[in-house]
Protein backbone atom coordinates (compact mmCIF):
# COMPACT_ATOMS: atom_id res chain seq x y z
CA UNK A 383 0.00 0.00 0.00
CA UNK A 384 2.28 2.74 -1.27
CA UNK A 385 1.70 6.46 -0.72
CA UNK A 386 2.92 8.81 -3.42
CA UNK A 387 3.14 12.44 -4.46
CA UNK A 388 1.81 13.47 -7.89
CA UNK A 389 5.38 13.57 -9.20
CA UNK A 390 6.13 10.09 -7.94
CA UNK A 391 2.91 8.84 -9.57
CA UNK A 392 3.88 10.42 -12.89
CA UNK A 393 7.35 8.82 -12.61
CA UNK A 394 5.68 5.47 -11.92
CA UNK A 395 3.41 5.84 -14.97
CA UNK A 396 6.31 6.92 -17.16
CA UNK A 397 8.55 4.06 -16.07
CA UNK A 398 5.75 1.54 -16.53
CA UNK A 399 5.02 2.84 -20.01
CA UNK A 400 8.57 3.46 -21.28
CA UNK A 401 10.68 0.87 -19.46
CA UNK A 402 8.26 -1.93 -18.66
CA UNK A 403 6.36 -1.52 -21.92
CA UNK A 404 2.77 -1.33 -20.74
CA UNK A 405 1.22 1.32 -22.96
CA UNK A 406 -0.65 4.30 -21.52
CA UNK A 407 -3.85 3.28 -23.32
CA UNK A 408 -3.68 -0.11 -21.67
CA UNK A 409 -3.12 1.40 -18.21
CA UNK A 410 -6.12 3.63 -18.83
CA UNK A 411 -8.20 0.64 -19.87
CA UNK A 412 -7.10 -1.19 -16.72
CA UNK A 413 -7.82 1.83 -14.54
CA UNK A 414 -11.28 2.35 -16.01
CA UNK A 415 -12.14 -1.34 -15.74
CA UNK A 416 -10.89 -1.63 -12.18
CA UNK A 417 -12.92 1.39 -11.10
CA UNK A 418 -16.01 0.16 -13.02
CA UNK A 419 -15.96 -3.12 -11.14
CA UNK A 420 -16.07 -1.27 -7.85
CA UNK A 421 -18.75 1.12 -9.12
CA UNK A 422 -20.99 -1.73 -10.24
CA UNK A 423 -20.75 -3.36 -6.81
CA UNK A 424 -21.70 -0.08 -5.23
CA UNK A 425 -24.63 1.05 -7.35
CA UNK A 426 -26.60 -2.08 -8.12
CA UNK A 427 -28.06 -2.98 -11.48
CA UNK A 428 -30.50 -0.46 -12.80
CA UNK A 429 -29.46 2.97 -11.62
CA UNK A 430 -28.80 5.69 -14.23
CA UNK A 431 -25.33 7.17 -13.99
CA UNK A 432 -23.79 10.44 -15.10
CA UNK A 433 -20.05 10.56 -15.81
CA UNK A 434 -18.43 14.01 -15.73
CA UNK A 435 -15.32 14.12 -17.86
CA UNK A 436 -12.48 16.66 -18.06
CA UNK A 437 -9.57 17.23 -20.42
CA UNK A 438 -6.79 15.00 -19.12
CA UNK A 439 -6.16 11.32 -18.51
CA UNK A 440 -8.55 11.33 -15.56
CA UNK A 441 -11.25 12.10 -18.13
CA UNK A 442 -9.81 9.26 -20.22
CA UNK A 443 -10.49 6.90 -17.30
CA UNK A 444 -14.02 8.31 -17.31
CA UNK A 445 -14.58 7.31 -20.96
CA UNK A 446 -13.51 3.72 -20.17
CA UNK A 447 -15.85 3.61 -17.16
CA UNK A 448 -18.72 4.97 -19.26
CA UNK A 449 -18.10 2.27 -21.92
CA UNK A 450 -17.96 -0.57 -19.39
CA UNK A 451 -21.19 0.59 -17.73
CA UNK A 452 -22.93 1.09 -21.08
CA UNK A 453 -21.87 -2.38 -22.10
CA UNK A 454 -23.39 -3.79 -18.92
CA UNK A 455 -26.72 -2.21 -19.81
CA UNK A 456 -26.65 0.87 -17.61
CA UNK A 457 -28.20 4.13 -18.76
CA UNK A 458 -25.06 6.27 -18.94
CA UNK A 459 -24.95 9.97 -19.61
CA UNK A 460 -21.54 11.46 -20.36
CA UNK A 461 -21.02 15.15 -19.72
CA UNK A 462 -17.77 16.49 -21.11
CA UNK A 463 -16.96 19.75 -19.33
CA UNK A 464 -14.29 20.94 -21.80
CA UNK A 465 -14.53 21.54 -25.57
CA UNK A 466 -13.76 18.65 -27.94
CA UNK A 467 -10.35 19.95 -28.99
CA UNK A 468 -9.11 19.63 -25.39
CA UNK A 469 -9.55 15.85 -25.43
CA UNK A 470 -6.29 14.45 -26.79
CA UNK A 471 -3.94 11.45 -26.61
CA UNK A 472 -5.05 8.31 -24.79
CA UNK A 473 -8.21 10.04 -23.57
CA UNK A 474 -9.22 10.82 -27.17
CA UNK A 475 -8.50 7.21 -28.13
CA UNK A 476 -10.89 5.97 -25.42
CA UNK A 477 -13.48 8.63 -26.24
CA UNK A 478 -13.57 7.30 -29.83
CA UNK A 479 -13.87 3.70 -28.61
CA UNK A 480 -16.75 4.74 -26.35
CA UNK A 481 -18.55 6.43 -29.26
CA UNK A 482 -17.86 3.43 -31.54
CA UNK A 483 -19.59 1.29 -28.91
CA UNK A 484 -22.73 3.42 -29.15
CA UNK A 485 -21.95 5.96 -26.42
CA UNK A 486 -23.02 9.58 -26.62
CA UNK A 487 -21.05 12.55 -25.31
CA UNK A 488 -22.53 15.98 -24.56
CA UNK A 489 -20.26 18.97 -24.14
CA UNK A 490 -22.06 20.99 -21.46
CA UNK A 491 -21.11 23.79 -19.14
CA UNK A 492 -24.49 25.50 -18.82
CA UNK A 493 -25.57 25.61 -15.18
CA UNK A 494 -29.27 24.93 -15.77
CA UNK A 495 -28.60 21.96 -18.06
CA UNK A 496 -26.10 20.42 -15.64
CA UNK A 497 -28.42 20.94 -12.64
CA UNK A 498 -31.18 19.15 -14.51
CA UNK A 499 -29.01 16.13 -15.27
CA UNK A 500 -27.63 15.91 -11.76
CA UNK A 501 -31.13 16.06 -10.26
CA UNK A 502 -32.18 13.03 -12.28
CA UNK A 503 -29.37 10.62 -11.38
CA UNK A 504 -28.56 8.95 -8.10
CA UNK A 505 -24.91 8.42 -9.03
CA UNK A 506 -22.35 10.85 -10.37
CA UNK A 507 -18.92 9.69 -11.46
CA UNK A 508 -16.34 12.40 -11.14
CA UNK A 509 -13.61 12.03 -13.77
CA UNK A 510 -13.06 15.75 -14.28
CA UNK A 511 -9.51 16.19 -13.01
CA UNK A 512 -7.08 13.83 -11.29
CA UNK A 513 -3.60 14.40 -9.95
CA UNK A 514 -2.91 16.93 -12.72
CA UNK A 515 -4.78 19.76 -10.98
CA UNK A 516 -2.89 23.03 -10.75
CA UNK A 517 -4.11 25.72 -8.35
CA UNK A 518 -7.72 26.50 -7.55
CA UNK A 519 -10.26 25.26 -10.11
CA UNK A 520 -11.02 27.66 -12.93
CA UNK A 521 -14.49 28.40 -14.27
CA UNK A 522 -16.64 26.82 -15.53
CA UNK A 523 -15.27 23.72 -13.76
CA UNK A 524 -15.44 25.36 -10.35
CA UNK A 525 -19.16 26.03 -10.78
CA UNK A 526 -19.77 22.48 -12.05
CA UNK A 527 -18.05 21.15 -8.95
CA UNK A 528 -20.32 23.30 -6.77
CA UNK A 529 -23.38 21.88 -8.54
CA UNK A 530 -22.11 18.33 -7.99
CA UNK A 531 -21.44 19.07 -4.32
CA UNK A 532 -24.91 20.55 -3.79
CA UNK A 533 -26.70 17.65 -5.48
CA UNK A 534 -28.22 14.74 -3.60
CA UNK A 535 -26.47 12.24 -5.86
CA UNK A 536 -23.88 9.86 -4.50
CA UNK A 537 -20.54 11.08 -5.87
CA UNK A 538 -17.86 8.59 -6.86
CA UNK A 539 -14.49 10.13 -7.70
CA UNK A 540 -11.93 8.52 -9.94
CA UNK A 541 -8.42 8.53 -8.46
CA UNK A 542 -8.94 11.70 -6.40
CA UNK A 543 -11.84 14.12 -5.89
CA UNK A 544 -11.53 16.68 -8.70
CA UNK A 545 -9.77 19.84 -7.58
CA UNK A 546 -8.16 18.28 -4.52
CA UNK A 547 -4.35 18.46 -4.53
CA UNK A 548 -2.59 15.10 -4.44
CA UNK A 549 0.33 16.51 -2.46
CA UNK A 550 0.64 17.99 0.99
CA UNK A 551 1.42 21.68 1.40
CA UNK A 552 -1.38 23.10 -0.79
CA UNK A 553 -3.85 25.02 1.30
CA UNK A 554 -6.04 26.75 -1.30
CA UNK A 555 -8.27 24.58 -3.41
CA UNK A 556 -11.87 23.88 -4.38
CA UNK A 557 -12.77 20.22 -4.49
CA UNK A 558 -15.47 17.75 -5.25
CA UNK A 559 -16.75 16.26 -2.00
CA UNK A 560 -16.80 12.57 -2.82
CA UNK A 561 -18.79 9.87 -1.09
CA UNK A 562 -16.42 7.26 -2.47
CA UNK A 563 -13.07 7.51 -4.20
CA UNK A 564 -11.41 4.69 -6.08
CA UNK A 565 -7.76 5.59 -5.98
CA UNK A 566 -5.61 4.42 -8.85
CA UNK A 567 -2.57 2.24 -8.05
CA UNK A 568 -1.26 4.07 -4.99
CA UNK A 569 -2.64 6.35 -2.27
CA UNK A 570 -1.93 10.04 -2.64
CA UNK A 571 -0.56 12.09 0.28
CA UNK A 572 -3.72 14.17 0.62
CA UNK A 573 -5.70 11.11 1.71
CA UNK A 574 -3.91 11.35 5.08
CA UNK A 575 -4.02 15.05 5.88
CA UNK A 576 -6.33 16.75 8.36
CA UNK A 577 -7.61 19.34 5.83
CA UNK A 578 -8.00 17.10 2.77
CA UNK A 579 -8.68 13.51 3.87
CA UNK A 580 -12.43 13.97 4.32
CA UNK A 581 -12.95 15.01 0.67
CA UNK A 582 -12.23 11.44 -0.38
CA UNK A 583 -15.23 9.98 1.45
CA UNK A 584 -14.64 6.25 1.79
CA UNK A 585 -11.72 5.27 -0.37
CA UNK A 586 -9.81 2.28 -1.56
CA UNK A 587 -6.96 1.61 -3.92
CA UNK A 588 -7.60 -0.21 -7.18
CA UNK A 589 -4.64 -1.92 -8.86
CA UNK A 590 -4.20 -1.29 -12.59
CA UNK A 591 -1.32 -3.60 -13.45
CA UNK A 592 1.58 -1.36 -12.48
CA UNK A 593 4.28 -3.77 -11.29
CA UNK A 594 5.01 -3.70 -7.59
CA UNK A 595 8.70 -3.21 -8.21
CA UNK A 596 7.98 0.07 -10.00
CA UNK A 597 5.82 1.30 -7.14
CA UNK A 598 8.45 0.28 -4.59
CA UNK A 599 11.28 1.93 -6.50
CA UNK A 600 9.51 5.26 -6.74
CA UNK A 601 8.02 5.79 -3.32
CA UNK A 602 9.39 6.29 0.17
CA UNK A 603 6.07 6.05 1.96
CA UNK A 604 3.57 3.29 2.56
CA UNK A 605 0.66 2.37 4.76
CA UNK A 606 1.30 -0.01 7.63
CA UNK A 607 -1.53 -2.51 7.62
CA UNK A 608 -2.53 -5.87 9.02
CA UNK A 609 -0.38 -7.85 6.58
CA UNK A 610 2.71 -5.83 7.60
CA UNK A 611 1.99 -6.57 11.24
CA UNK A 612 1.51 -10.28 10.63
CA UNK A 613 4.71 -10.50 8.58
CA UNK A 614 6.98 -8.63 10.96
CA UNK A 615 5.77 -9.35 14.49
CA UNK A 616 8.29 -11.79 15.98
CA UNK A 617 7.15 -15.07 17.47
CA UNK A 618 7.91 -16.12 21.06
CA UNK A 619 9.99 -19.23 21.05
CA UNK A 620 9.23 -22.09 23.42
CA UNK A 621 12.65 -21.71 25.00
CA UNK A 622 12.18 -18.02 25.78
CA UNK A 623 12.59 -16.70 29.32
CA UNK A 624 11.85 -13.26 30.72
CA UNK A 625 15.30 -12.01 29.73
CA UNK A 626 14.62 -12.90 26.09
CA UNK A 627 11.98 -10.22 25.70
CA UNK A 628 13.76 -7.19 26.97
CA UNK A 629 14.58 -5.39 30.18
CA UNK A 630 13.08 -1.92 29.96
CA UNK A 631 13.22 1.15 32.17
CA UNK A 632 10.47 3.77 32.19
CA UNK A 633 11.29 7.06 33.89
CA UNK A 634 8.53 9.49 34.73
CA UNK A 635 5.73 10.33 37.09
CA UNK A 636 5.33 13.05 39.69
CA UNK A 637 2.94 13.69 42.56
CA UNK A 638 0.30 15.22 40.26
CA UNK A 639 0.61 12.56 37.56
CA UNK A 640 1.26 9.22 39.25
CA UNK A 641 -1.07 7.27 36.96
CA UNK A 642 0.79 7.99 33.76
CA UNK A 643 3.85 5.88 34.54
CA UNK A 644 1.61 3.13 35.92
CA UNK A 645 -0.19 2.94 32.57
CA UNK A 646 3.02 2.97 30.51
CA UNK A 647 4.48 0.25 32.69
CA UNK A 648 1.41 -1.94 32.50
CA UNK A 649 1.09 -1.43 28.75
CA UNK A 650 4.74 -2.41 28.23
CA UNK A 651 4.29 -5.63 30.20
CA UNK A 652 0.99 -6.44 28.53
CA UNK A 653 2.61 -5.92 25.10
CA UNK A 654 5.23 -8.53 25.89
CA UNK A 655 8.23 -6.86 27.54
CA UNK A 656 10.15 -9.35 29.70
CA UNK A 657 10.93 -7.07 32.62
CA UNK A 658 9.94 -3.48 33.26
CA UNK A 659 11.32 -1.17 35.91
CA UNK A 660 9.43 2.01 36.68
CA UNK A 661 11.88 4.73 37.74
CA UNK A 662 10.00 7.34 39.73
CA UNK A 663 9.71 9.11 43.06
CA UNK A 664 9.16 7.25 46.32
CA UNK A 665 5.72 8.77 46.70
CA UNK A 666 4.62 7.69 43.22
CA UNK A 667 5.98 4.19 43.84
CA UNK A 668 3.87 3.91 46.97
CA UNK A 669 0.82 5.08 45.01
CA UNK A 670 1.16 2.75 42.02
CA UNK A 671 3.00 -0.37 43.16
CA UNK A 672 -0.16 -2.21 44.10
CA UNK A 673 -1.74 -1.51 40.71
CA UNK A 674 1.14 -3.07 38.85
CA UNK A 675 2.64 -5.90 40.90
CA UNK A 676 4.48 -7.38 37.88
CA UNK A 677 6.80 -4.35 37.62
CA UNK A 678 10.02 -3.53 39.47
CA UNK A 679 10.67 -0.07 40.85
CA UNK A 680 13.63 2.31 40.99
CA UNK A 681 13.37 4.99 43.65
CA UNK A 682 14.71 8.21 42.12
CA UNK A 683 15.73 11.41 43.90
CA UNK A 684 13.13 14.16 43.87
CA UNK A 685 12.62 17.82 44.59
CA UNK A 686 9.13 19.10 45.43
CA UNK A 687 7.63 15.89 44.07
CA UNK A 688 9.55 15.92 40.74
CA UNK A 689 12.38 13.63 39.68
CA UNK A 690 15.87 15.11 39.69
CA UNK A 691 19.14 13.55 38.58
CA UNK A 692 21.32 11.72 41.05
CA UNK A 693 23.38 8.55 41.56
CA UNK A 694 20.29 6.37 42.11
CA UNK A 695 19.60 6.54 38.38
CA UNK A 696 21.39 3.52 36.94
CA UNK A 697 20.92 3.09 33.23
CA UNK A 698 23.49 0.55 32.13
CA UNK A 699 21.41 -2.58 32.52
CA UNK A 700 18.57 -2.08 30.07
CA UNK A 701 17.74 -2.94 26.48
CA UNK A 702 15.66 0.22 26.07
CA UNK A 703 14.66 3.23 28.17
CA UNK A 704 11.63 5.52 27.98
CA UNK A 705 11.46 8.92 29.62
CA UNK A 706 8.94 11.72 29.80
CA UNK A 707 5.51 10.53 30.84
CA UNK A 708 4.20 12.57 33.76
CA UNK A 709 7.69 13.98 34.31
CA UNK A 710 6.84 17.65 34.78
CA UNK A 711 8.57 20.65 33.27
CA UNK A 712 11.00 21.86 35.94
CA UNK A 713 14.46 22.74 34.74
CA UNK A 714 16.24 20.21 37.00
CA UNK A 715 13.92 17.48 35.74
CA UNK A 716 15.07 18.41 32.26
CA UNK A 717 18.63 17.64 33.37
CA UNK A 718 17.61 13.97 33.68
CA UNK A 719 16.55 14.02 30.03
CA UNK A 720 19.90 15.55 29.06
CA UNK A 721 21.73 12.93 31.09
CA UNK A 722 19.96 10.15 29.26
CA UNK A 723 20.61 11.76 25.89
CA UNK A 724 24.29 11.87 26.79
CA UNK A 725 24.70 8.49 28.41
CA UNK A 726 21.85 6.03 27.71
CA UNK A 727 23.69 3.07 26.16
CA UNK A 728 20.57 1.69 24.47
CA UNK A 729 17.64 2.90 22.34
CA UNK A 730 15.92 5.82 24.08
CA UNK A 731 12.26 6.78 23.76
CA UNK A 732 11.28 10.33 24.66
CA UNK A 733 7.65 11.32 25.12
CA UNK A 734 5.41 13.99 26.65
CA UNK A 735 7.27 16.33 29.06
CA UNK A 736 10.48 14.66 27.88
CA UNK A 737 9.81 16.20 24.46
CA UNK A 738 9.28 19.59 26.11
CA UNK A 739 12.75 19.30 27.69
CA UNK A 740 14.25 17.94 24.47
CA UNK A 741 13.65 21.31 22.80
CA UNK A 742 16.58 22.72 24.86
CA UNK A 743 18.83 19.75 24.10
CA UNK A 744 18.18 19.00 20.42
CA UNK A 745 21.88 19.13 19.54
CA UNK A 746 22.52 16.14 21.86
CA UNK A 747 20.48 13.95 19.52
CA UNK A 748 23.11 14.10 16.80
CA UNK A 749 25.87 12.66 18.95
CA UNK A 750 23.95 9.63 20.17
CA UNK A 751 25.29 6.33 18.90
CA UNK A 752 22.12 4.39 19.77
CA UNK A 753 18.72 5.22 18.25
CA UNK A 754 16.43 7.85 19.74
CA UNK A 755 12.69 7.77 19.22
CA UNK A 756 10.25 10.59 19.93
CA UNK A 757 6.46 10.30 20.02
CA UNK A 758 5.06 13.83 19.74
CA UNK A 759 1.48 14.88 19.12
CA UNK A 760 1.15 17.75 16.62
CA UNK A 761 1.42 20.44 19.33
CA UNK A 762 4.71 19.00 20.63
CA UNK A 763 6.05 18.49 17.11
CA UNK A 764 5.20 22.07 16.10
CA UNK A 765 6.92 23.29 19.30
CA UNK A 766 10.09 21.33 18.43
CA UNK A 767 10.11 22.74 14.91
CA UNK A 768 9.19 26.29 15.95
CA UNK A 769 6.25 26.41 13.53
CA UNK A 770 2.48 26.64 13.95
CA UNK A 771 0.35 23.52 14.30
CA UNK A 772 -1.56 24.42 11.13
CA UNK A 773 1.69 24.73 9.15
CA UNK A 774 2.80 21.34 10.47
CA UNK A 775 -0.50 19.70 9.63
CA UNK A 776 -0.58 21.09 6.10
CA UNK A 777 2.71 19.27 5.33
CA UNK A 778 3.36 16.68 8.06
CA UNK A 779 5.34 14.29 5.84
CA UNK A 780 7.76 17.04 4.86
CA UNK A 781 8.23 18.50 8.33
CA UNK A 782 8.69 15.20 10.15
CA UNK A 783 11.14 13.95 7.55
CA UNK A 784 13.12 17.17 7.82
CA UNK A 785 13.46 16.87 11.60
CA UNK A 786 14.16 13.12 11.49
CA UNK A 787 16.93 13.55 8.94
CA UNK A 788 18.43 16.63 10.55
CA UNK A 789 18.74 15.08 14.01
CA UNK A 790 18.98 11.37 13.20
CA UNK A 791 15.85 10.59 15.19
CA UNK A 792 12.89 8.26 14.69
CA UNK A 793 9.57 10.10 14.96
CA UNK A 794 6.06 8.85 15.66
CA UNK A 795 3.82 11.84 14.89
CA UNK A 796 0.55 10.92 16.56
CA UNK A 797 -2.82 11.59 14.97
CA UNK A 798 -5.73 9.96 13.17
CA UNK A 799 -3.14 9.01 10.61
CA UNK A 800 -0.02 8.44 12.67
CA UNK A 801 3.15 9.05 10.65
CA UNK A 802 6.22 7.02 11.52
CA UNK A 803 9.51 8.37 10.12
CA UNK A 804 13.04 6.97 10.19
CA UNK A 805 16.21 9.09 10.22
CA UNK A 806 16.77 7.98 6.62
CA UNK A 807 13.42 9.42 5.55
CA UNK A 808 11.41 6.20 5.26
CA UNK A 809 7.80 6.91 6.23
CA UNK A 810 4.73 4.86 7.06
CA UNK A 811 1.18 5.82 7.94
CA UNK A 812 -0.65 3.73 10.52
CA UNK A 813 -4.34 4.50 10.40
CA UNK A 814 -6.02 2.28 12.98
CA UNK A 815 -7.63 3.78 16.07
CA UNK A 816 -10.76 5.82 16.65
CA UNK A 817 -12.06 8.96 18.38
CA UNK A 818 -12.27 7.04 21.68
CA UNK A 819 -8.49 7.50 21.88
CA UNK A 820 -8.85 11.27 22.22
CA UNK A 821 -8.51 11.06 25.98
CA UNK A 822 -5.85 11.55 28.67
CA UNK A 823 -3.59 8.57 29.21
CA UNK A 824 -3.75 6.96 25.78
CA UNK A 825 -0.37 8.50 24.88
CA UNK A 826 1.14 6.97 28.04
CA UNK A 827 -0.20 3.60 26.95
CA UNK A 828 1.35 4.04 23.51
CA UNK A 829 4.71 4.81 25.12
CA UNK A 830 4.62 1.52 27.01
CA UNK A 831 3.66 -0.40 23.90
CA UNK A 832 6.41 1.26 21.84
CA UNK A 833 9.02 0.50 24.51
CA UNK A 834 8.01 -3.16 24.59
CA UNK A 835 8.09 -3.46 20.81
CA UNK A 836 11.53 -1.79 20.65
CA UNK A 837 12.91 -4.70 22.67
CA UNK A 838 11.53 -7.52 20.50
CA UNK A 839 13.46 -9.00 17.62
CA UNK A 840 12.38 -6.87 14.70
CA UNK A 841 13.74 -3.92 12.79
CA UNK A 842 13.27 -0.77 14.84
CA UNK A 843 11.14 0.94 12.17
CA UNK A 844 8.87 -2.11 11.99
CA UNK A 845 8.71 -2.21 15.79
CA UNK A 846 7.46 1.37 15.93
CA UNK A 847 4.84 0.72 13.25
CA UNK A 848 3.71 -2.45 14.99
CA UNK A 849 3.39 -0.58 18.29
CA UNK A 850 1.06 1.96 16.65
CA UNK A 851 -0.90 -0.89 15.10
CA UNK A 852 -1.35 -2.65 18.46
CA UNK A 853 -2.44 0.57 20.15
CA UNK A 854 -4.96 1.57 17.45
CA UNK A 855 -6.34 -1.93 16.89
CA UNK A 856 -6.76 -2.45 20.61
CA UNK A 857 -8.98 0.64 20.71
CA UNK A 858 -10.85 -0.46 17.57
CA UNK A 859 -11.62 -3.94 18.85
CA UNK A 860 -12.67 -2.59 22.24
CA UNK A 861 -15.13 -0.23 20.53
CA UNK A 862 -16.41 -2.99 18.25
CA UNK A 863 -16.95 -5.43 21.10
CA UNK A 864 -17.85 -3.63 24.29
CA UNK A 865 -17.17 0.09 24.41
CA UNK A 866 -18.25 3.32 22.75
CA UNK A 867 -16.03 6.26 21.79
CA UNK A 868 -17.30 8.05 24.90
CA UNK A 869 -16.41 5.50 27.52
CA UNK A 870 -13.20 4.06 26.15
CA UNK A 871 -10.48 4.66 28.74
CA UNK A 872 -6.73 4.42 28.42
CA UNK A 873 -6.79 1.39 30.73
CA UNK A 874 -9.29 -0.29 28.36
CA UNK A 875 -6.69 0.12 25.63
CA UNK A 876 -4.19 -1.76 27.82
CA UNK A 877 -6.70 -4.57 28.42
CA UNK A 878 -7.47 -4.69 24.70
CA UNK A 879 -3.89 -5.55 23.77
CA UNK A 880 -4.82 -9.18 24.43
CA UNK A 881 -7.54 -8.95 21.74
CA UNK A 882 -5.02 -7.68 19.20
CA UNK A 883 -2.70 -10.64 19.73
CA UNK A 884 -5.61 -13.05 19.60
CA UNK A 885 -7.11 -11.46 16.48
CA UNK A 886 -3.85 -11.11 14.55
CA UNK A 887 -1.64 -13.97 15.70
CA UNK A 888 1.85 -13.76 14.26
CA UNK A 889 2.46 -16.20 11.43
CA UNK A 890 4.72 -18.57 13.36
CA UNK A 891 2.57 -18.86 16.47
Ligand SMILES: NC(=O)C1=CN([C@@H]2O[C@H](COP(=O)(O)OP(=O)(O)OC[C@H]3O[C@@H](n4cnc5c(N)ncnc54)[C@H](O)[C@@H]3O)[C@@H](O)[C@H]2O)[C@@H](O)CC1
Nearest residue numbers: 395410437438439440511512513514515516518519520541
Ligand atom coordinates in the same frame (compact mmCIF):
# COMPACT_ATOMS: atom_id res chain seq x y z
N1 LIG B 1 -0.65 6.76 -17.98
C1 LIG B 1 -1.09 7.55 -17.08
O1 LIG B 1 -0.52 8.60 -16.85
C2 LIG B 1 -2.32 7.20 -16.35
C3 LIG B 1 -3.07 8.20 -15.76
N2 LIG B 1 -4.23 7.94 -15.17
C4 LIG B 1 -5.16 9.04 -14.82
O2 LIG B 1 -4.66 10.26 -15.25
C5 LIG B 1 -4.75 11.25 -14.24
C6 LIG B 1 -3.68 12.26 -14.46
O3 LIG B 1 -3.86 12.72 -15.78
P1 LIG B 1 -3.34 14.09 -16.33
O4 LIG B 1 -1.93 14.28 -16.02
O5 LIG B 1 -3.73 14.14 -17.75
O6 LIG B 1 -4.11 15.18 -15.51
P2 LIG B 1 -5.63 15.29 -15.06
O7 LIG B 1 -6.51 14.48 -15.88
O8 LIG B 1 -5.64 15.11 -13.61
O9 LIG B 1 -5.97 16.82 -15.28
C7 LIG B 1 -5.33 17.61 -16.22
C8 LIG B 1 -6.31 18.55 -16.83
O10 LIG B 1 -6.90 19.37 -15.85
C9 LIG B 1 -6.84 20.72 -16.22
N3 LIG B 1 -6.62 21.53 -15.04
C10 LIG B 1 -5.57 21.48 -14.21
N4 LIG B 1 -5.73 22.37 -13.22
C11 LIG B 1 -6.92 22.99 -13.43
C12 LIG B 1 -7.61 24.02 -12.75
N5 LIG B 1 -7.12 24.59 -11.65
N6 LIG B 1 -8.81 24.41 -13.22
C13 LIG B 1 -9.33 23.86 -14.33
N7 LIG B 1 -8.70 22.90 -15.03
C14 LIG B 1 -7.51 22.47 -14.60
C15 LIG B 1 -5.66 20.82 -17.16
O11 LIG B 1 -5.85 21.86 -18.05
C16 LIG B 1 -5.65 19.46 -17.82
O12 LIG B 1 -6.41 19.51 -18.97
C17 LIG B 1 -4.68 10.46 -12.97
O13 LIG B 1 -5.29 11.15 -11.91
C18 LIG B 1 -5.41 9.19 -13.34
O14 LIG B 1 -6.80 9.35 -13.15
C19 LIG B 1 -4.81 6.62 -15.30
O15 LIG B 1 -5.50 6.59 -16.49
C20 LIG B 1 -3.78 5.55 -15.32
C21 LIG B 1 -2.73 5.78 -16.32
Ligand SMILES: [K+]
Nearest residue numbers: 511540542544
Ligand atom coordinates in the same frame (compact mmCIF):
# COMPACT_ATOMS: atom_id res chain seq x y z
K1 LIG C 1 -11.39 12.93 -10.31
